[in-house]
Structure formats: C-alpha cells, structure tokens
Amino acid sequence: MKPIIDVETLHLVLALLLVLAVLAISYRERLGLERDLIIATARTFLQLFVVGYFLVYLFAWDRWELVLLTLTLMLAAASWIAVGRLKRPVPGARWMAVVSLAVGSAITLTFVTYVVIGVEPWYDPRYVIPIGGMILGNAMTGAALAGERFQSELRSRVEEVETLLALGFSGLEAVQDLYRSAIRAAMIPTINAMLAVGIVQLPGMMTGQILSGTSPLIAVKYQVVVMLMITCAVALSSILFLRLAVRQYLTPAHQLRRQLIL
Amino acid sequence: MEMTTGAEAELILVCRKVSGGYSVDAQPHREVLKSISFQVHAGECLSIAGPSGSGKSALLRLLNRFDDPAQGEICFRGKPLQRFDPLEIRRRIALVLQNPVMFHGTVRENLLRRPGRQDLSEPPLVQALEEVGLDRSFLDRIATELSGGEKQRISIARSLLGGPEILLLDEPTSALDPRSLRLVADLITQLNRVRGLTLIVVTHQVDLIHRLGGRVLVLDRGQVVREVRAEQAGSLLEEHE
Numbered sequence: 001m002k003p004i005i006d007v008e009t010l011h012l013v014l015a016l017l018l019v020l021a022v023l024a025i026s027y028r029e030r031l032g033l034e035r036d037l038i039i040a041t042a043r044t045f046l047q048l049f050v051v052g053y054f055l056v057y058l059f060a061w062d063r064w065e066l067v068l069l070t071l072t073l074m075l076a077a078a079s080w081i082a083v084g085r086l087k088r089p090v091p092g093a094r095w096m097a098v099v100s101l102a103v104g105s106a107i108t109l110t111f112v113t114y115v116v117i118g119v120e121p122w123y124d125p126r127y128v129i130p131i132g133g134m135i136l137g138n139a140m141t142g143a144a145l146a147g148e149r150f151q152s153e154l155r156s157r158v159e160e161v162e163t164l165l166a167l168g169f170s171g172l173e174a175v176q177d178l179y180r181s182a183i184r185a186a187m188i189p190t191i192n193a194m195l196a197v198g199i200v201q202l203p204g205m206m207t208g209q210i211l212s213g214t215s216p217l218i219a220v221k222y223q224v225v226v227m228l229m230i231t232c233a234v235a236l237s238s239i240l241f242l243r244l245a246v247r248q249y250l251t252p253a254h255q256l257r258r259q260l261i262l
Numbered sequence: 263m264e265m266t267t268g269a270e271a272e273l274i275l276v277c278r279k280v281s282g283g284y285s286v287d288a289q290p291h292r293e294v295l296k297s298i299s300f301q302v303h304a305g306e307c308l309s310i311a312g313p314s315g316s317g318k319s320a321l322l323r324l325l326n327r328f329d330d331p332a333q334g335e336i337c338f339r340g341k342p343l344q345r346f347d348p349l350e351i352r353r354r355i356a357l358v359l360q361n362p363v364m365f366h367g368t369v370r371e372n373l374l375r376r377p378g379r380q381d382l383s384e385p386p387l388v389q390a391l392e393e394v395g396l397d398r399s400f401l402d403r404i405a406t407e408l409s410g411g412e413k414q415r416i417s418i419a420r421s422l423l424g425g426p427e428i429l430l431l432d433e434p435t436s437a438l439d440p441r442s443l444r445l446v447a448d449l450i451t452q453l454n455r456v457r458g459l460t461l462i463v464v465t466h467q468v469d470l471i472h473r474l475g476g477r478v479l480v481l482d483r484g485q486v487v488r489e490v491r492a493e494q495a496g497s498l499l500e501e502h503e
Contacts, residue, residue, distance in 0.1 A: 159359060159361055159363050160365070162328070162359060163363040165328070165352065166328075166352055166356065166358070166421070167353075167356075167375070167377065167420065167421070167424065168350075168352040168353040168376065168377045168424060169349075170349060253327055253330070254348050254349060255328060255330070255348070256328070258284060259284070
C-alpha cells in the first residue's frame with residue numbers, strides 16, 4: 001500500500017487561497033461576509049490544531065482518567081451549546097441537557113466501544129474520543145431540535161392543549177401530540193442521513209479513514225456502526241431531554257405555565 | 263349589593279377576596295385581579311362583563327384551576343378548590359374556551375375525545391348534540407369543516423358529555439355573526455333553564471347579557487365595580503368601555 005501523503009505545512013497555507021477567492025467574491029458581490037469568513041477560518045485553524053495536539057498527547061499518555069475527563073469536558077460543552085440553541089430555555093434546561101446527553105451518550109458509547117467494536121483496553125482514546133465526539137455532537141443537535149420544536153408547537157397549539165386540559169386530561173396527556181412531533185422532528189435529520197448515506201457523498205469519517213489508507217470495506221463497517229449509534233444516541237438523548245423539559249411547562253396541578261411560552 | 267335566586271338554592275361557588283391570576287391576551291403578568299368576592303347559587307346564570315383587559319378571562323381561569331390565585335380562596339360546594347383533584351374539578355366545572363378547537367376527524371371522534379374509557383354508544387352523543395340544537399347527522403361530519411357557530415356548539419356538547427355541575431363559557435359568541443349569536447345564546451339559556459345547569463359566562467356583548475338574564479358582575483381594572491341585573495347592564499357597560 002502506498003504511504004499516506006502528509007499535507008505539507010506550506011501546502012496547507014496554499015489551501016488558504018480557496019478562502020481568499022471567496023473573500024474576493026464576497027467583496028466584489030458585497031456579500032458582507034469578509035469579517036465572518038476571516039474569523040471562521042482563523043478559528044478553524046486554531047481549534048483543529050489545538051485539538052490535534054491535544055489528541056497527540058492524550059494518545060501518548062494513554063490514561064483512562066484523562067479519557068474520562070476529556071469526555072466530561074466534551075459533555076459540558078455539548079450541553080452548553082444545546083441549551084444555547086434554544087430561544088427561550090426552560091428553567092433548569094442546562095442540567096437537563098447534561099443528564100440527557102450523559103445518559104444517552106454513555107449508553108451508546110459503552111455499547112459501541114465495548115460490545116460492537118471490542119476496544120482494548122476499554123478506554124483506548126484513539127477509539128473512545130472520536131466516537132464519543134460524534135455521539136455527543138449528534139445527541140446535542142437532537143436534544144436542541146426537540147426542545148425548540150416542542151416550544152414552537154406549544155406556542156402555536158396552546159389553545160388545543162388548553163382545550164384538552166379543560167376537558168380533564170392530565171398535563172402530560174394534553175401535550176402528548178406535541179411531544180411526539182418534537183421527537184419526530186429531532187429524529188428526521190438522522191433518518192434522512194441514513195437514507196442518503198453513500199449515494200452522493202461519503203460521510204466525513206469514512207472519507208477520512210479511506211484517505212488515511214484504511215480499506216474501504218473496513219471504513220464501510222465503521223460507517224454503518226456510526227450511523228446506527230447516532231440514531232440511537234439522538235433518540236435516547238432527545239427523548240430524555242424532552243421528558244425532563246416538558247414537566248417544566250406544567251405544574252403538579254396540571255396547569256400550563258403560560259409565562260414560559262408567550 | 264347582594265341578590266339571591268331563592269333562599270333554598272345551595273351556594274355552589276364562593277370567591278373570597280381573590281387576587282392574582284394571569285391576563286391571557288396581553289403579556290402575562292401577575293396581579294390582574296384585586297380582591298374579588300362573589301358567590302354563585304346552584305342553577306344560577308352569572309355573567310361577568312367589563313372592558314377588555316379588565317380581568318374577566320383571568321377570573322374565569324381561576325374557577326377551573328387553570329391558574330391559582332395569589333391570594334384569597336375559591337370554594338366549590340363548600341370546599342376549597344385546592345382540596346379537589348384538579349382533573350376532577352375540570353370535569354365538574356367545565357370551561358369552554360373562546361375559540362372552539364376541533365381535533366382532526368369526525369364530530370363523533372371529537373365528542374369522544376375525553377379522558378378515561380369512553381362509552382362508545384350513540385345515544386349519549388346524540389343527546390348531547392340535541393342539547394346544542396344539532397342532530398345525529400352531524401356525528402359523521404368532519405369537525406374542522408364546520409362553521410364557527412357549529413364548532414362552538416360541538417365544543418359545548420363535548421363539555422356537557424363530562425356531566426359538569428358548572429359550565430364556564432369564555433366569550434362564547436364573540437366570534438359569531440348575529441344569527442349564530444342568537445342561536446348560541448338561546449341554547450346556553452336553555453341549558454340553564456331546562457337542564458338547570460349553573461352557568462358563568464364571560465362576555466362584553468350586551469346583547470348576550472340581555473338574552474341570558476340573571477346577575478351581572480361588572481369588572482374594571484381587575485376589580486368588581488358593580489353587580490347588577492342583566493336588564494340594567496347595557497348603560498353601565500357603555501360607561502366602562
């Protein structure tokens with residue numbers, strides 16, 4: 001097998017020409033994207049190189065405590081971002097995100113690394129960190145989507161919910177339809193991704209593996225696992241998050257807290 | 263001013279110095295109502311009138327525990343509302359909201375959309391329809407395709423099927439044309455006079471108040487400013503508009 005071509009630093013700088021071209025277009029077409037483009041490009045370089053060096057050390061140290069610590073920090077960041085995406089988070093949304101992402105991701109990650117792949121030792125950062133990252137990232141998006149969708153459904157269907165409450169349905173029964181459509185909204189991007197995978201473009205992880213010299217068949221097997229685990233993590237995390245969040249909109253006396261939705 | 267409809271009628275609902283509540287239309291904020299007291303006898307028809315923003319709907323929503331008052335006490339048949347199961351209260355004190363919501367499906371499915379195991383037989387449904395002036399042919403119509411007045415009547419029929427002791431109606435005719443207003447007003451009156459159902463109706467429409475008769479509580483800025491008979495309400499309401 002041919003050895004993998006490392007991108008030389010000078011050549012990486014050449015890749016900047018691509019962004020420079022976009023900058024020129026943005027300037028000429030008055031898109032006003034120059035500032036954002038420059039910041040985004042700089043952050044891409046910075047963040048990825050920091051992560052790259054961090055991973056080099058993490059792999060070299062090879063300690064389970066550090067792997068768990070890293071996963072915890074990733075969990076905190078994912079929860080923070082998920083709640084930040086909500087327009088009006090309910091009180092306590094942050095810890096709800098932590099709990100739901102932690103539970104949903106931990107179950108999925110443990111199953112995938114321990115049972116499916118059989119990582120040895122169990123904490124091998126080369127596997128656990130990138131797989132954990134994919135799981136957390138998708139779970140985060142799913143929980144945020146579910147939360148956002150539930151709130152907008154509640155806002156537009158408040159009269160329907162109140163009609164059911166007035167008829168004597170419990171709070172959870174009254175919002176059940178909204179809950180279901182929020183979970184569906186969170187799951188649809190993942191299901192669509194499974195339907196389209198491989199037809200137009202190869203997923204990032206598979207591309208990376210192939211570029212780094214892995215046999216496409218191994219890459220495919222990993223990708224299948226990735227798709228299935230993302231589906232599971234998104235479902236678990238968004239359901240857990242919404243189950244916790246929905247209760248905040250209701251009082252124990254089956255009253256709707258209107259001040260949270262208007 | 264205290265008026266009763268016969269000394270022997272039981273006091274079914276008593277409000278004592280109730281404050282709080284949330285306004286529904288505007289930005290929600292506390293303390294809409296200020297020390298409201300009134301009582302309702304079984305079989306009575308009480309109208310709650312006043313300009314928009316006076317706290318009419320906020321008050322109505324306290325009576326079926328959609329909200330709880332910040333201060334004061336509401337008693338149903340001599341017992342504070344808080345001591346009942348809220349779901350039981352909402353069946354016994356049924357609220358019909360201003361805009362009738364019809365769920366997907368037929369009128370039959372809408373009438374059966376109530377908590378607990380449903381009696382699927384037709385006679386009670388037909389009886390409920392007849393009480394709101396509709397016949398059995400409506401059972402298989404698509405609920406969302408009905409007219410505004412018909413939807414309002416189905417929504418009342420749906421609440422009647424729960425066997426309420428008090429029916430709360432929030433602006434039941436505000437979205438209706440004059441002909442539908444008369445129809446709905448008449449059937450509400452029938453429910454009170456024929457079925458003996460206790461009614462509390464929030465409205466700003468003098469026409470509806472006149473048709474309903476009975477007592478009128480006039481609210482302004484969260485307070486009861488007057489309590490009059492329906493016949494006297496017209497001029498008073500214009501004064502407070």
